[in-house]
Amino acid sequence: MNSLTTPPTTAISTQPTALFLSTIHNQKRNWFPAFPLGLVLPISALLIWEAVSALGWITAHLLPPPSALLRTFTALAGDGSLAVHIGVSAARVLTGFVIGGSCGLLIGALVALNRRVNDLVDPSLQALRAVPSLAWVPLLLLWLGIDVAPKLTLIAIGTFFPMYLATVASLRDVDRKLVEVGRQLGFRKRQLLTKIYLPAALPGLFTGLRTALGLGWMFLVAAELIAATSGLGYLLTDGRETGRTDLVLVAIITLALLGKSSDAVLVYIERLSLRWRDVADPQANSDREGIKHV
Amino acid sequence: MSSHAGLQSDNEMMEASIHAPEYASTHERNTARPRLRIAIQQKRFGAKAVLGKVAFDVHAGEIIAVLGASGCGKSTLLRAIAGLDQDWQGAIEIHAANAHRAPIVGVVYQEPRLMPWLTVEENIALTLVAAEPAPESNQTQTVDAPNKNTNPSIDGLLQAVYLENARHCLPKQLSGGMAQRVAIARALVRAPDVLLLDEPFSALDILTRRRLISLTREITAHFQTATVLVTHDPDEAVRLADRVVVLAHSSTAPPDAAGATICADIRPSSDPADKFREVEGIIATLHHHKQAAHR
Numbered sequence: 124m125n126s127l128t129t130p131p132t133t134a135i136s137t138q139p140t141a142l143f144l145s146t147i148h149n150q151k152r153n154w155f156p157a158f159p160l161g162l163v164l165p166i167s168a169l170l171i172w173e174a175v176s177a178l179g180w181i182t183a184h185l186l187p188p189p190s191a192l193l194r195t196f197t198a199l200a201g202d203g204s205l206a207v208h209i210g211v212s213a214a215r216v217l218t219g220f221v222i223g224g225s226c227g228l229l230i231g232a233l234v235a236l237n238r239r240v241n242d243l244v245d246p247s248l249q250a251l252r253a254v255p256s257l258a259w260v261p262l263l264l265l266w267l268g269i270d271v272a273p274k275l276t277l278i279a280i281g282t283f284f285p286m287y288l289a290t291v292a293s294l295r296d297v298d299r300k301l302v303e304v305g306r307q308l309g310f311r312k313r314q315l316l317t318k319i320y321l322p323a324a325l326p327g328l329f330t331g332l333r334t335a336l337g338l339g340w341m342f343l344v345a346a347e348l349i350a351a352t353s354g355l356g357y358l359l360t361d362g363r364e365t366g367r368t369d370l371v372l373v374a375i376i377t378l379a380l381l382g383k384s385s386d387a388v389l390v391y392i393e394r395l396s397l398r399w400r401d402v403a404d405p406q407a408n409s410d411r412e413g414i415k416h417v
Numbered sequence: 418m419s420s421h422a423g424l425q426s427d428n429e430m431m432e433a434s435i436h437a438p439e440y441a442s443t444h445e446r447n448t449a450r451p452r453l454r455i456a457i458q459q460k461r462f463g464a465k466a467v468l469g470k471v472a473f474d475v476h477a478g479e480i481i482a483v484l485g486a487s488g489c490g491k492s493t494l495l496r497a498i499a500g501l502d503q504d505w506q507g508a509i510e511i512h513a514a515n516a517h518r519a520p521i522v523g524v525v526y527q528e529p530r531l532m533p534w535l536t537v538e539e540n541i542a543l544t545l546v547a548a549e550p551a552p553e554s555n556q557t558q559t560v561d562a563p564n565k566n567t568n569p570s571i572d573g574l575l576q577a578v579y580l581e582n583a584r585h586c587l588p589k590q591l592s593g594g595m596a597q598r599v600a601i602a603r604a605l606v607r608a609p610d611v612l613l614l615d616e617p618f619s620a621l622d623i624l625t626r627r628r629l630i631s632l633t634r635e636i637t638a639h640f641q642t643a644t645v646l647v648t649h650d651p652d653e654a655v656r657l658a659d660r661v662v663v664l665a666h667s668s669t670a671p672p673d674a675a676g677a678t679i680c681a682d683i684r685p686s687s688d689p690a691d692k693f694r695e696v697e698g699i700i701a702t703l704h705h706h707k708q709a710a711h712r
Contacts, residue, residue: 303501
């Protein structure tokens with residue numbers, strides 16, 4: 124009996140691994156959108172936090188419970204002041220990001236593709252990059268006052284360098300063989316740039332954009348902490364000065380949500396425009412199943 | 418003519434597996450002037466000469482195989498013809514079939530080298546971007562206009578390489594052989610006068626390889642290109658080419674030596690039975706020269 128059943132089980136024993144893998148694969152597809160795994164930790168943290176506050180283990184004055192934060196949040200949202208703060212901050216980040224990012228892209232492209240420009244510009248830029256960006260703040264305040272100009276400049280400086288570095292690195296990384304195809308076809312410089320260099324460098328450029336946008340939010344807070352009458356950074360300062368921890372925490376949570384969702388927008392655009400990439404990520408690669416052998 | 422007979426024998430072999438399109442196998446070879454004339458004196462990489470005196474002619478509709486061991490300068494020669502390398506001494510003449518335009522060279526590289534962000538169709542069309550006249554100069558426009566009609570259509574080319582169904586695929590969705598066929602179509606879309614093939618089939622399985630070899634023969638006959646195939650495979654060379662030029666190895670030569678030169682020049686027989694003997698002959702020549710270089 125035993126000897127009879129052994130061969131089939133060994134034969135099947137190779138099968139379950141394949142089955143097992145395929146079920147994991149299916150689970151990933153169907154189970155994840157229904158319940159994002161990333162929410163597990165924040166939600167449990169909130170629950171524990173609320174419970175610990177209710178038990179009186181921590182002073183509400185130093186760390187208000189989530190329910191109190193929710194009340195502050197709805198109050199701020201209700202009188203429209205939160206929307207104003209968000210609007211002002213988002214406009215500053217976006218403007219600074221567009222200015223800094225496009226300068227980074229433009230100068231990065233020139234440096235990557237032209238040796239002379241590289242020799243002329245890159246050493247100075249690398250030296251400037253070594254200056255911690257926040258060290259510019261006093262200078263910017265002296266030169267540009269305390270209005271909107273120094274804030275935008277600081278954000279632009281903060282977003283310029285990651286975009287510059289990513290542009291230089293990704294354009295230099297473009298496969299020589301693809302460029303050679305264009306050269307052999309007699310492409311002019313502009314055609315090489317638009318038809319080969321830029322599309323080939325796009326994955327790296329997106330990484331640069333995402334890093335730059337993240338740093339943009341960081342420098343926004345730095346700029347608004349110093350001198351501002353509106354914006355989320357101002358909300359942070361206001362909360363500190365009036366001793367309202369709940370305001371500070373609401374501002375922090377709002378910043379986290381804004382940072383995350385602005386990044387999500389970029390990720391979405393990235394996914395759409397980089398469908399052609401042949402990468403290991405199964406989510407980004409779903410259309411590889413459409414392989415046709417002709 | 419040997420090439421004609423060779424085409425037939427190859428087609429007979431492939432008949433079972435593919436449906437070759439019916440091309441008119443006319444060989445109106447212009448014997449007066451070769452399409453491509455190579456007379457390289459020397460090509461160096463720094464102090465090291467990679468190519469010595471290398472000279473041969475290729476006529477329209479003719480296939481020349483350049484054979485040699487790895488590192489003997491085959492690819493260097495091809496890059497010189499393609500215009501990707503400039504610093505060689507000597508002369509390379511390319512004559513356009515159409516006297517009204519500059520000669521066009523099509524290249525199929527060892528790897529398909531397709532732009533991964535473009536579909537099959539867009540990859541082929543990309544080639545035509547450079548051919549479009551610059552908006553600021555009007556003189557080129559008048560010269561280019563008449564040839565526009567003579568370029569083969571992308572539809573026709575996709576059909577010729579059996580890829581009509583894959584036109585909207587991205588390169589990542591293609592197999593190696595399919596990608597290489599797209600590369601062939603891309604090289605042909607400008608109706609090149611000279612077609613250069615740099616070991617294009619070396620990464621492919623034997624059946625795909627045979628199929629592409631006969632496709633190359635059909636294409637050369639149909640488009641009347643002067644085709645140069647660089648390969649390290651004597652079998653492929655003898656099967657495909659009207660003439661096989663064997664380059665001697667230069668890697669063991671002293672730095673001041675003249676570089677690789679032609680050590681054998683064969684016109685393969687049309688009789689398939691002779692091919693084996695020819696392949697063995699080429700291998701013996703290669704072996705002999707390697708031994709001589711080591712001594």
